[in-house]
Amino acid sequence: xxxxxxxxxxxxxxxxxxxxxxxxxxxxxxxxxxxxxxxxxxxxxxxxxxxxxxxxxxxxxxxxxxxxxxxxxxxxxxxxxxxxxxxxxxxxxxxxxxxxxxxxxxxxxxxxxxxxxxxxxxxxxxxxxxxxxxxxxxxxxxxxxxxxxxxxxxxxxxxxxxxxxxxxxxxxxxxxxxxxxxxxxxxxxxxxxxxxxxxxxxxxxxxxxxxxxxxxxxxxxxxxxxxxxxxxxxxxxxxxxxxxxxxxxxxxxxxxxxxxxxxxxxxxxxxxxxxxxxxxxxxxxxxxxxxxxxxxxxxxxxxxxxxxxxxxxxxxxxxxxxxxxxxxxxxxxxxxxxxxxxxxxxxxxxxxxxxxxxxxxxxxxxxxxxxxxxxxxxxxxxxxxxxxxxxxxxxxxxxxxxxxxxxxxxxxxxxxxxxxxxxxxxxxxxxxxxxxxxxxxxxxxxxxxxxxxxxxxxxxxxxxxxxxxxxxxxxxxxxxxxxx
Ligand code: BG6
Numbered sequence: 473x474x475x476x477x478x479x480x481x482x483x484x485x486x487x488x489x490x491x492x493x494x495x496x497x498x499x500x501x502x503x504x505x506x507x508x509x510x511x512x513x514x515x516x517x518x519x520x521x522x523x524x525x526x527x528x529x530x531x532x533x534x535x536x537x538x539x540x541x542x543x544x545x546x547x548x549x550x551x552x553x554x555x556x557x558x559x560x561x562x563x564x565x566x567x568x569x570x571x572x573x574x575x576x577x578x579x580x581x582x583x584x585x586x587x588x589x590x591x592x593x594x595x596x597x598x599x600x601x602x603x604x605x606x607x608x609x610x611x612x613x614x615x616x617x618x619x620x621x622x623x624x625x626x627x628x629x630x631x632x633x634x635x636x637x638x639x640x641x642x643x644x645x646x647x648x649x650x651x652x653x654x655x656x657x658x659x660x661x662x663x664x665x666x667x668x669x670x671x672x673x674x675x676x677x678x679x680x681x682x683x684x685x686x687x688x689x690x691x692x693x694x695x696x697x698x699x700x701x702x703x704x705x706x707x708x709x710x711x712x713x714x715x716x717x718x719x720x721x722x723x724x725x726x727x728x729x730x731x732x733x734x735x736x737x738x739x740x741x742x743x744x745x746x747x748x749x750x751x752x753x754x755x756x757x758x759x760x761x762x763x764x765x766x767x768x769x770x771x772x773x774x775x776x777x778x779x780x781x782x783x784x785x786x787x788x789x790x791x792x793x794x795x796x797x798x799x800x801x802x803x804x805x806x807x808x809x810x811x812x813x814x815x816x817x818x819x820x821x822x823x824x825x826x827x828x829x830x831x832x833x834x835x836x837x838x839x840x841x842x843x844x845x846x847x848x849x850x851x852x853x854x855x856x857x858x859x860x861x862x863x864x865x866x867x868x869x870x871x872x873x874x875x876x877x878x879x880x881x882x883x884x885x886x887x888x889x890x891x892x893x894x895x896x897x898x899x900x901x902x903x904x905x906x907x908x909x910x911x912x913x914x915x916x917x918x919x920x921x922x923x924x925x926x927x928x929x930x931x932x933x934x935x936x937x938x939x940x941x942x943x944x945x946x947x948x949x950x951x952x953x954x955x956x
Pocket of ligand 1: 695903
């Protein structure tokens with residue numbers, strides 16, 4: 473549809489930004505926190521991802537919230553560190569962990585910022601892996617349910633928007649990258665068991681939230697990447713649909729309908745995969761009715777037909793921020809991905825495609841008819857301070873303006889969208905490129921070399937510098953999306 477005027481945002485629309493505990497907090501050995509598997513995984517990543525200090529939000533959260541308030545935020549999406557809240561297998565709650573998050577939540581509320589809280593964002597405690605068997609073990613479901621109960625009990629009086637697991641689809645599709653596959657010997661098979669266990673954890677979170685949090689709402693956080701067919705060759709269209717199913721739709725259907733789709737059941741049958749799914753599991757999944765879908769959307773992908781006898785090619789992510797290094801995957805008989813000549817690319821070869829945002833919201837709304845909030849969207853870039861000590865991130869402003877405009881158009885199209893929280897508020901660690909791949913509206917004055925080589929954080933500046941995008945975003949959100 474074509475509109476003559478700029479799109480309008482609803483009166484109570486929530487504007488904010490997003491983060492995750494292990495990518496922003498630091499303080500990994502403080503306040504009673506024990507190690508998480510991601511700590512180990514991230515120190516192995518090259519060039520950098522070490523999360524010992526990250527953005528030092530653990531020590532500076534008050535300063536960060538003050539900056540959010542000054543910017544005009546009405547929401548902030550962050551995650552809880554499981555091993556900060558429950559550091560050991562005895563299940564005892566760490567009062568210092570609760571105190572830290574209470575402090576953050578209270579600070580947000582004092583500043584009229586609605587907390588949107590992710591229960592799990594990639595940081596499985598080492599004790600869950602070593603003593604319970606991690607995501608491969610059903611014991612993890614009880615431990616996760618206990619975590620949920622502790623969170624709802626302690627924070628549910630003030631936190632009303634909850635997110636279960638961040639990007640379960642990506643944790644399964646990119647298990648080696650995100651560390652989900654640690655300990656697996658036959659990942660292609662085991663990942664479906666892990667996925668099922670995650671589905672049960674998600675279901676427990678949904679059910680407990682509704683039981684324990686008065687007025688509480690909860691949803692999943694799929695990573696959504698719309699897939700376009702490369703050409704109008706019908707084979708390319710089917711390939712795009714296959715890619716859509718195998719990287720996201722399988723998950724979204726399960727969350728919404730509480731059951732596995734025929735497509736995934738058929739996929740398992742043809743690949744001789746037999747996840748351990750019990751009748752009581754299916755009952756549980758059916759009971760877990762989500763209130764909204766939380767959407768992480770950065771980019772699009774393009775697919776073409778893959779012949780069954782073609783050679784398998786794994787996804788080779790661009791890890792260095794120099795254009796042209798992405799290796800596109802080929803899944804024989806299902807789909808292959810390729811570059812799209814109609815869009816620009818970031819230095820990490822991610823498509824810059826604002827209309828992917830409108831497409832995603834339309835697609836999810838058309839399929840599921842649930843309210844949506846955007847919990848991630850953003851521009852990862854190589855950035856440094858200019859001679860004047862400021863960060864003039866014009867490209868990020870353009871990126872955000874175009875993306876937010878498309879959110880507005882999707883709302884005009886009839887989609888119910890209640891919040892926009894781009895990734896990220898401050899610069900923080902990317903999943904594998906340290907702080908070098910910067911996403912923030914606020915610059916953190918440090919580098920990966922400094923973070924890795926210092927003795928402790930007191931040696932570093934870690935100064936918060938508002939980027940040009942911070943000022944631009946502030947004007948936009950204070951006008952509720954009118955001042956572009
Ligand atoms: C999302 C994740 O998929 O993408 C975040 O939820 C992540 O944790 C973000 O940081 C950006 O990806 P990357 O690889 O650039 O950090």
